[in-house]
Amino acid sequence: MKLVFAGTPEVAVPSLTALAGTDHEIVSVITRADAPLGRKRTLTPSPVAQAATERGYPVLKTNRLDAEATDIISALQPDLGVIVAYGGIVREPLLSVPRLGWINLHFSILPRWRGASPVQRAVLAGDELTGAAVFQLVPELDAGAVFGSFSRPVGAHSTSGILLEELSHRGADLLLRVVDELAAGTAVAVPQTGEVTLAPKLVREDARIDFGRPAASVYSHIRGVTPEPGAFTTVNGAVLKLLEVAPSALEPHLPAGTILQLDKAVLVGTQTEPLVLLRVQPAGKTAMTANDWWRGVGAESVTAS
Template sequence: MKIIFAGTPEVAVPTFEALMASEHTVVAVLTRSAKPKGRSKTLVPSEVAVAAQAHGVPIIEADSLRSAQAQAQLETLEADLGVVVAYGAIIPQEILDLLPHGWINLHFSKLPRWRGAAPVQRAIAAGDKETAINIFQLEAGLDTGPVYFSRTVEIPAEINSGDFLTQLSQIGAPDVVEVVSQIAAGTAVTTAQTEEGATYAKMIKAADLWVDFTKSASEVHNQVRACAPTPGAFAFLPDGKKLKILATKVSAPPAHTPGIGTASQAGESLAAGEILVTKKQVWVGTGAGSVELLLVAPPGKNMMEAAAWARGARLEPKTILNESGQMA
């Protein structure tokens, strides 16, 4: 098969590399344009573009495929099939119809649950115990096409979305190659999706990052996991600055252990957002239970252990996170 591969971030690279190592031919890579990064605003190509360049594969940078020019570029490639992994832009119907075998997509959710842009993050935030690797035919609807392949994957209890996406991208890459081979051989079979249980995984926005400690400890923990390592959940410090919270665990402070600079004893029930600090640990109260802060990023600083931050922060007794403000 002659393939156009469409992808942009690091999670798309394993599938690209698996296709390059297969009997099929990637005739071009379609990816989002280079973006300015750092203080110098230097244009940096996507991770998929870097991988394609290393293999000498032609690269088409396009943030939209609605122009006649983009369609003409793809048409000249005379490809058989398009393979999409986290490209990051809508593929319009005229492009879907361009290739003899259409376009297939690698999606990390148990379809029809979590259709959309952030399925792993939304699954973790919701406390789902499992997800799936799905390879389906792209059509006009949002992740509604018939499914070629589905593999259920357990969501590890403490994993964050970044690490889990990396795992899923590596697990799913050979599955994509197998589906491509089945399509080439004419043996591929699809199963239509139902609408029962369909949910939508909207992109993570700023409002999703603010931690509401009136929620339960498990909800707070899952939110932190879902947003880590980037962009990172946060809470407001007493001075109104943001403390990024990058790793937690559901944990109750041991009874009768003196605290430092916060509640008088660790065995006390902490109010929602109240911090308790000992020499080696930091807890925050929630609406039901408490969470232990493991990794944080203070304002203007890199990630560090929460206990090290708290020792240097010299928190006032009974410090309450978010007391100075909250997201609207």
């Protein structure tokens, strides 16, 4: 088949790579425009743009699938559109341009966590399972019938970044299977059933940690926003990023938000037992171990807020 592929971040690259290794023809790769990255704000192509360019595919960089993009894609006469984390909405008339419409690899067990941040929201909510699904794109958000899916345990210590990395590779295998079944005319889509929950995009303030909650909830929060948008708190009025945290085998009672060192472990209090800070990043500095950071604090204890 002639395929149009739309995707932007690193998690979409395994799907593009998987499709590149087939007999299907990728006639265009659509991705978002170059974005400023780093301290120098250098305009940088998306991971998908870089992967597509390396393989010699035509790349359309656009943040909106508007009339101009629709005309460009229509001229290619694709059989199928494939979307993996593109970061934009496909509307009519573009939705009906490919002969078989569009399919989407989504990183959740639909209809749970429809939206932009499904894995992060699953971890934040303390879900036991996450997964991925390939479904038919329809005008309603992530509501189309499902061609295939799989699930896996969230795990007690996985961050959303770790989970997304694994799901991106397993999801690519699932996507490839569905594309082949569509080409063969054997694909079967099943309507979604069950309770619908939404996963809106996370913003920076969603990553501010409230230590007044139970330790398990705080731990899930930190894992859910790692690596993006990145867990943080403030200490003495300065932002402190929390890069790696773990449950504590020590169980002293600490007031919520109190940070101190005990038996060479830097602990932070919650509503229940404390957590151990392992790696942090103070404002304006590079990442470091929590013990290195603590040596520079120069106090018996501080309070995170």
